[in-house]
Structures are given as C-alpha cells and as structure tokens.
Amino acid sequence: MTPPDPIIRLESVYTAYEGADRPTLTDVSLAIEKGEFVVIGGPNGAGKTTLLETINGMLPITHGMATVCGQDVRKNGVQVRCRVGYLLQSFAFDPLTPFTVEEVVLMGRFGTIGLFRKPKKEDYEAVQGALSLLGIEDLAARPIGKLSGGQQQKVLMAQNLARNPEVLLLDEPFSNLDMFAREEINRLLAGLVGDGVTVLIVSHAFDDLPERAVRVVVMQEGTIVVNRECSPGEVEQVVRNAGREALHA
Amino acid sequence: MLEFLIQNNIVCHAVEAMLFASIACAILSVIITQVQISSIGFTMAHAAFAGAAVGMFLSLNPTVCSIVAGIGVAFLIGPLSDKARLSPDTSLGLLFGICMAVAIFFIAYMQTLGRGFSTMGLLFGDVISLYREEIYLLVVICIVAVAFVLVLYKEITAIIFNKRIAESVGIRVKPVYYAMLFMIALTVSLCLPIIGGLLLYVWLVIPAAIALQFCNRLSSMFVVAPAVAAVVSVSGALIGLEYSLPVAPLTAIIFSVVFIVAVILSPRRRVTFRKT
Ligand SMILES: Nc1ncnc2c1ncn2[C@@H]1O[C@H](COP(=O)(O)OP(=O)(O)O)[C@@H](O)[C@H]1O
Ligand SMILES: [Mg+2]
Numbered sequence: 001m002t003p004p005d006p007i008i009r010l011e012s013v014y015t016a017y018e019g020a021d022r023p024t025l026t027d028v029s030l031a032i033e034k035g036e037f038v039v040i041g042g043p044n045g046a047g048k049t050t051l052l053e054t055i056n057g058m059l060p061i062t063h064g065m066a067t068v069c070g071q072d073v074r075k076n077g078v079q080v081r082c083r084v085g086y087l088l089q090s091f092a093f094d095p096l097t098p099f100t101v102e103e104v105v106l107m108g109r110f111g112t113i114g115l116f117r118k119p120k121k122e123d124y125e126a127v128q129g130a131l132s133l134l135g136i137e138d139l140a141a142r143p144i145g146k147l148s149g150g151q152q153q154k155v156l157m158a159q160n161l162a163r164n165p166e167v168l169l170l171d172e173p174f175s176n177l178d179m180f181a182r183e184e185i186n187r188l189l190a191g192l193v194g195d196g197v198t199v200l201i202v203s204h205a206f207d208d209l210p211e212r213a214v215r216v217v218v219m220q221e222g223t224i225v226v227n228r229e230c231s232p233g234e235v236e237q238v239v240r241n242a243g244r245e246a247l248h249a
Numbered sequence: 250m251l252e253f254l255i256q257n258n259i260v261c262h263a264v265e266a267m268l269f270a271s272i273a274c275a276i277l278s279v280i281i282t283q284v285q286i287s288s289i290g291f292t293m294a295h296a297a298f299a300g301a302a303v304g305m306f307l308s309l310n311p312t313v314c315s316i317v318a319g320i321g322v323a324f325l326i327g328p329l330s331d332k333a334r335l336s337p338d339t340s341l342g343l344l345f346g347i348c349m350a351v352a353i354f355f356i357a358y359m360q361t362l363g364r365g366f367s368t369m370g371l372l373f374g375d376v377i378s379l380y381r382e383e384i385y386l387l388v389v390i391c392i393v394a395v396a397f398v399l400v401l402y403k404e405i406t407a408i409i410f411n412k413r414i415a416e417s418v419g420i421r422v423k424p425v426y427y428a429m430l431f432m433i434a435l436t437v438s439l440c441l442p443i444i445g446g447l448l449l450y451v452w453l454v455i456p457a458a459i460a461l462q463f464c465n466r467l468s469s470m471f472v473v474a475p476a477v478a479a480v481v482s483v484s485g486a487l488i489g490l491e492y493s494l495p496v497a498p499l500t501a502i503i504f505s506v507v508f509i510v511a512v513i514l515s516p517r518r519r520v521t522f523r524k525t
Contacts, residue, residue, distance in 0.1 A: 058416055082419035091411075096517070098283070098467045099410055107410060110403045111419020119403075143465060156414075163418065 005070065007167060007198050008032040008055055013064035015054045023062055024050045025222050034166075037193045037210055038200040041239035042219035048202045049089055051219060052169040055200070056084045069166055082111040085165030087156055089172050089202075097145035101155050104144050105130055108159035130162035133188060149176035157185065161192075168192065170201040183208050206236040218242040250384075260490050262384060263376035267482040267500065269387035270440040273394045274449075275456035275478035277433055279470050280398075282457040283409040284426075288341045289326065290433055290453045295345055296322040297438045298446030299352040301371055306355045311371075312386075312438055319434030322348070323427070352446065374445030374497030376486060383442070390439045397432055398471060401425055406467055444497045451501040452478065459508050462515035481507055 008030065015025040025047050032038060040048050053059045055068055057077030066073040069083045085108075105127045106119060113119055131137045134154045139147065144155055153176045160168060168189075174182050182205070190210030193199050209232035216238045218226035226242045255261040281290040300318025304311035322344055329340040356368045369375070398405060404425045407415035416422045437449060444452055460474040485500025 056417065058413075078419050078421055081417060086417040088413060088417065096461070097410070098461075098465060098470065099406075100466070103406070104410065107403075107407050107414070108418055110407050110415075113403065115404070115421075116400060159414075159418075 004034065005067075006031040007034040007069060008200075009065075009067045010054070011065045013054060013066055014062045015050055015059050016062045017050075018060065023222070025054060028054070028064075028222075028224055030217070030224060030227065032198060032200070032215070034198055035193060035196045036198055036215055037189070037212065038198075038215045038217060039206065039209065039235050040200060040202045040217045040219065041204070041206075041235075041242070042225075043243065046219040047222040048219050049171055050222070052086065052171055052200065052202065055167075056081050056086050056169060058086075078111070083166045085160035085163050085168040087153075087160050087168075087170045087173050090175055091152060091156065092149060093145040093152060095143075095145040097143065099144050100140070101131075101136065101142050101144055101147070101158075102127060102140040104155055105158045105162050108162040112163065126162045126164065127158075130158040133161055134158045135184070150178060150181060153177060154181065161188075165197065167198045167200070170199070170203075172202050172204070174203060174205050186210065206232075206239070209235060220246050250388075259377060260487070262379050262381075263486045263490055263496065264483050265384050266376055266379055266387055266443045267486040267496070268479055269384070269391040270443050271452060271456070271478040271482035272475045273387070273391045273436045274440055274444075274452035275475040276394045276398055276471065277436055278453050278455070278457035278478075279460065279467075279474050280405065280409070280429055281433065281453055282461070283467070283470075284429065286429075287454055288338065288345075289323070289430065290437075291450055292326075292341045292345045292348065293319045293322050293430070293434050294437050294441075294449045294453065295348040295352065295446065297434065297441050298371065298449075299348040299355075300438070301441055301446070302352040302355040302359075302368070305367060305371065306359055311442070315438035315441055316435060318348070319438055320431060323430035323434055370442055370445065372445050372447055373495060374443050374448060376443055376490075376496045379443070386439055387443075390436055394432060394436060397428070401428070405429070409467065448497050448501045451504050452482075455504045455508050459504075459511045462511040462517060465517070477507065478504075 010028055010030045013025060013028045014023040016023040028051065040051065042048055050059060054061060054066065057073040057080050061074050068080045071080050073080050106123060109119065109123045109126060113123060131140055134157060136154055136158060139151065144152060153173065157173065173185065177185065186208040189199055193210060211232060213229050214232055214235060215229050216226060216235050217224055218239055226238060230238060251261050251265055255264060281287050297315035297319040300315035301311040304314030325344065326337060326340055329335065333340065356371065359365060359368050404420050407420050408422060408425060412422055441449060456474040456478040457470065459477050460470040464470045464473055481503050482500050485503050486496050489496035489499045
C-alpha cells in the first residue's frame with residue numbers, strides 16, 4: 001500500500017502581497033500528513049502569518065504548487081477555506097460591534113452552509129458544542145465587543161471549532177490568554193489531533209504542548225530553515241538554536 | 250398605490266416616491282455605515298449626480314447615465330489606487346472632486362443656455378413632477394434592496410463583522426462586495442431625481458446612524474433604519490407640500506433633528522447603575 005498523500009503539500013511556493021515588488025515567501029516546500037501537530041516558530045516578520053494565509057489561499061501564490069485537502073489552493077481557494085479553520089492573529093473588536101458571541105460562532109459555518117441557504121438545526125448544535133468545549137456557554141448572548149481580549153480570542157477559537165475543520169491554522173492563539181486558558185486550549189488541541197485533525201500553530205510559548213511527536217518548522221526571512229520531528233520537550237531548544245545560528249551566520 | 254389614503258394626486262405621488270426611495274436608501278445605509286464604506290457611498294452618489302447632469306445636457310436618459318457613472322466609479326476605485334499609488338481614501342476624494350466639477354460645469358452651462366429649470370431638481374430633488382413609471386421603478390428597487398439583504402444575509406453580516414474572517418470561513422467576499430456597490434449605484438441613481446444630488450447622502454447615512462442609537466443587533470438595524478426613514482420621509486413630504494416648503498431639504502433637516510434627539514435619548518450611551 002502506498003502512503004496517503006500529505007494533507008498539506010507546498011512545492012517551491014512563492015507568495016507576494018498585492019502591490020509588493022518582491023515575494024514575501026520564497027521557495028517554500030512543506031509536506032504535512034493528516035493528524036500531525038506542527039509548531040511554527042521564528043522571529044517577527046519571518047513570514048509565519050504569510051505561510052498560514054498561503055496554505056488557506058488568502059494570499060496570491062505567484063510560483064509553485066500548493067495542494068491542501070486534495071484541492072489546488074490556487075484554483076479552489078474557497079473550497080479549501082471551507083475545510084480549513086484559521087484563527088487570525090490578535091483581534092480587538094469595537095465595543096459597539098453589533099454581534100453576539102453566538103452569532104460570531106455560527107459565522108464559522110457560513111462557508112459550508114453555502115450561498116442562498118439558511119443555517120439548520122445541525123449548525124446551531126455545532127455552535128452549542130463549540131461553546132461548551134471552550135466553556136463559554138454563558139457568554140452566548142453577550143455582544144462580542146464588550147468581552148475581554150482573552151474572551152474574544154476564545155470566541156474566535158469556538159468559531160473555528162464549530163466548523164469541524166480538517167486542518168486548523170492558529171496564529172498566536174495564546175497571546176491574550178491566561179495560563180489556565182492556555183492549558184485548556186492545549187488539551188483541546190491534543191484531543192483534536194487525536195481525532196485526526198491536522199493542527200498548525202504559530203506560537204512563542206512552547207510549554208504544555210501535547211504529549212506526542214510534533215513537527216517543528218522554523219521560518220526566517222520568508223523561508224523555512226528548520227523542518228523536523230521531535231518530542232514536545234525539545235521544541236523550544238530547536239527554535240532557539242535556529243535563532244542563534246541565524247545571528248552568527 | 251396610496252390613492253385610497255390621499256386624495257390629492259400630486260401629494261399622493263410625492264408620498265409614495267419618498268416612502269419607497271427612503272426605504273431602499275435606509276436598507277443600504279445599514280450596509281454603508283457598517284461595512285464602513287461611507288466615502289464610497291458618498292463618491293457614488295456624486296458620480297450619479299454628474300452622470301445625470303451630463304445625461305440631461307446631452308438629452309440622454311439621465312437615470313441610465315447616472316447608473317453608468319455610479320458603477321463606473323465603483324470599478325475605478327481599486328485600479329486607481331493601484332496605478333496612481335494613492336490610498337483608497339485619496340482616490341475617493343479625487344473622484345469626488347472630479348464628479349462634482351463635471352456636475353457643476355454642466356448644470357451651470359445649462360443655466361446659461363436657459364435650461365436651468367430642469368437642473369434644479371437634480372440639485373435639490375423634485376417630488377412634484379413625477380411620472381407613474383418612476384414610482385413603479387422605486388417600488389422595484391425597494392423590493393430588490395430587501396431581497397438583496399434577505400438572500401445574502403449570511404454573507405453580508407459576515408462581511409460587516411470582518412472581511413478577513415468572512416474570507417477565511419469560505420465566503421466569496423469579492424463578488425458580494427461588488428454586488429453591494431452595484432446595489433448602491435442602482436439605488437442612488439433611481440433616488441437622485443427625487444432627493445437631489447446634494448442631499449442624497451443624508452438618506453444613505455442618517456437612517457442607520459439613528460438605528461444604531463437603539464439597536465444592539467444587526468437584524469434589528471435592518472428593520473429600524475427603514476422604518477424611521479419611512480416615517481421621517483413621509484412626514485417631510487406631507488409637511489412640505491402642505492406649507493409649500495422644499496420637500497427634500499425639509500426632510501433632510503427633520504432627519505438631522507431626529508438624529509440629534511436619538512443620540513440624546515440613546516439607551517446605548519446611558520450609564521446605568523445596577524447591582525445585579
Ligand atoms: N499586508 C502586507 N503587505 C505587504 N507586506 C506585508 C503585509 N503583511 C506582512 N508583510 C510583510 O511580510 C513579511 C512577513 O510578515 P508576517 O508573515 O506577518 O510575519 P510573522 O507572522 O512571521 O511575524 C514582513 O516582512 C512584512 O513586512
Ligand atoms: Mg504574524
């Protein structure tokens with residue numbers, strides 16, 4: 001039997017922001033199997049966010065080939081995004097934003113519900129499930145703008161869980177969370193990975209990683225400089241070493 | 250349509266026109282203020298104004314010309330920002346200036362040619378000399394605006410919430426966004442002859458601004474804004490015709506007064522002290 005195709009496959013991909021004269025990601029290749037837990041490290045401006053948005057097709061790929069969940073990202077970006085959750089980096093909503101927590105979480109399912117269709121019972125059930133996974137059922141009717149930064153981050157996490165994604169991209173999801181919330185989310189992520197969800201997480205905090213082999217990807221100046229499997233305890237060291245080598249190079 | 254309520258034919262037509270125009274504009278006002286594209290709405294309103302002035306000068310159909318100009322502007326904003334290396338804000342300011350220049354030039358020129366009377370309606374609106382067909386057209390645009398929001402409700406709300414998040418959950422943001430701009434151009438062009446190019450913008454912003462003072466939910470804004478706009482506009486038409494005051498400017502003033510009162514009465518700004 002041949003091994004299954006990787007769920008994420010990038011082959012010498014170049015990504016450029018609209019209007020930029022140089023690509024931000026240069027010659028990035030990456031293969032990730034279904035159910036892997038991937039930690040992405042690297043300094044600010046290294047291209048970590050750009051990498052995530054290349055994977056879900058939100059940024060234009062100028063060269064190379066990218067397939068995610070068996071779909072060509074360049075041709076079928078919308079289909080890819082229906083199956084790939086993405087928690088955006090640091091958000092703050094205006095206090096007057098006219099949306100409740102429940103409405104925001106339901107929004108996660110809008111892509112899969114599809115054009116001209118209304119949410120059904122199963123969609124509302126998924127919302128309730130996601131809220132209770134994060135322990136924020138009591139916030140359901142509150143306007144999102146009037147929550148704390150950490151609570152807002154949990155709501156956006158719930159929005160992504162309500163989608164039952166095959167791949168979950170998380171961009172610094174811990175930045176506003178207290179240590180209990182971090183542990184809780186890490187436990188949740190470990191559970192998801194156990195269920196076969198592929199998780200890619202950009203982070204600068206490497207404690208409480210799930211007790212399983214993880215893949216570390218370190219980025220620098222728009223390329224991947226380290227890509228290897230290791231135990232959760234080694235992640236911090238790998239990222240540090242990569243940073244030190246860059247300093248002395 | 251409302252003859253059974255209002256005997257006078259002129260008053261009846263004026264009320265109908267204001268009613269349907271205000272409902273269509275108010276629905277779009279919620280989108281315009283919440284997606285924060287008021288400068289686009291502003292520029293499109295003036296493009297439609299310029300289009301109508303040129304159309305009138307060339308004896309073409311002014312409504313068709315203003316639709317073309319409004320949509321033209323919607324599709325110019327993006328490329329103009331890229332090519333001329335201007336921020337969208339600057340390119341909108343630029344387009345607004347150009348539209349105003351074109352509109353004022355042709356209106357002034359028509360006045361020197363002795364065709365000034367027909368241009369007054371373009372500037373300040375005209376509810377007296379309406380054709381039956383124009384009112385039917387307003388009914389149609391009103392229904393289209395309601396249907397637009399109902400059919401694309403998920404997509405519109407997600408874009409209002411956050412464009413990037415909307416895109417990340419698999420919504421086709423660009424087509425829906427351009428559909429919004431298209432709806433604005435269409436509505437603005439059809440309402441222009443009634444409300445006038447100088448005041449149209451009031452109808453595209455104030456209804457939502459009033460609704461925002463009382464609503465916590467987007468869904469209620471989509472109901473409150475048109476309701477308030479309908480009441481204000483119909484009152485404006487009735488009072489204006491009764492006392493021979495200019496209808497659209499009078500209505501714009503009533504809108505402003507209602508807005509100020511709404512801000513003062515707004516429960517959303519009031520600080521309440523409660524222990525529970
Ligand atoms: N919207 C943008 N337009 C142009 N360049 C951008 C944009 N966002 C980020 N960049 C550039 O891309 C590079 C990588 O950014 P990013 O992926 O956000 O870094 P990281 O997430 O690793 O901190 C940065 O050098 C930045 O200057
Ligand atoms: Mg980043």
